[in-house]
Structures are given as structure tokens and as C-alpha cells.
Amino acid sequence: MVTRRPYAGFRPHTPVRPVFRCRECGGAWPCQPVRLVLLAMYRDDRRRLAAFLAARLLAAIEDQPYSEPMELAERFLGWLPKTSKISDAKGGNSQMTADQRNYRE
Template sequence: MTGADVPVGRQHLPRRPTWLCRICGTDWPCLAARSLLPLDYLRDPTGLCVYLATMLQEALTDLHRLNPQPGPDPTRMYNRFLGWAAPRRHPDPPDDHATRG
């Protein structure tokens, strides 16, 4: 499989066990992965959350092995992996009866 065969967002993969992006070297999911992964999962946003939750669990395990004291901060890790990908709730459309006065 060549790089062209891999979905674009998945080219920015984590380097384990440090969980830095293999391409840009920043914390994974990096800005590029955060921008591109939702495009890969456009028709399956729940699948994106499942994928990221799986990666979060693996990252917690790896990072805890590297530095058990104090270990990775759970809140920071949640925000890093899933906080940005949580489905956004759109406001309900206005009620026609409320606007008719």
C-alpha cells in the first residue's frame, strides 16, 4: 500500500510509544489529523469517535509505561483525543408557533 492509498487523515499517524505525529512531530492527533480525520469519517462520525477512543486507551497505556509517576493526565488526554471530535449539537429550529405571535 502506498501513501496515496491511505486515507489522507491517516497519513498523520502516531509514533508509538511517544504518541507524537510521525510527520509533524507534535502531539497526536496533530492539527492535520484533527482536520483530516473527520473527512475520512464523514459518513461515520461515530466510527471516528470509536477509533479515537481506541487510540486514547492505547496512548494511556503506552504513556503510563513511559512515565508512571505522575502518568498522563486523564482530562488532558480526553481533550486531546476526543474532546475536539465530540458531535456538535445544533440548536433546534425555531418553533413556528412561537414566531407567529
């Protein structure tokens, strides 16, 4: 059965602070599984996804004062797909879904 929510029943890959490693797979967070989930959750509002990740980036920079901030920025934001000017002009959906509100660290 195919679901409209590809992340339903998915065990959340949440970060362990202060190292920001994935609690589920041990990879550097955001790991590949959570990237796919986040892209699905925020498919209609990439700006909100960028804001969500930027907030986690700031927490990582604060938690890891000896890490290179630009390397952390690449890790947290560098994987985001580029938006087109057409989709950028439309703006994003300002309402958060229940799944977005419930996704926690």
C-alpha cells in the first residue's frame, strides 16, 4: 500500500546534542533519512525548512564552539535544493502541518 505520507511509521532520526549525531543511525545530523523526511514534510514551504535548519545550525554552533561554522553551515544547509524564481515568487504555505509541529529534536 502506498501512503501519501512517505514518512508515516518512520522512526525519527533526531539529533543528539551537543554533537548533533543522529540518535537512530549515528550519522552526522541531518542524516540522509531525515533529509528525505524533511523534504517531504516541508515540500510546500522550503523557506520554513531553511528556517528550521538554520535554527538547528545556530544551536550546533553554540554547542560546538571549536567547530568551523562554515563546515556546520554546509552540513545543515548545503544539501537543500535550490529554489526556482517561479516557486520563490509564489511564496510558501504559512500554516504548519501537525507533522511539522510534532517533529522534535
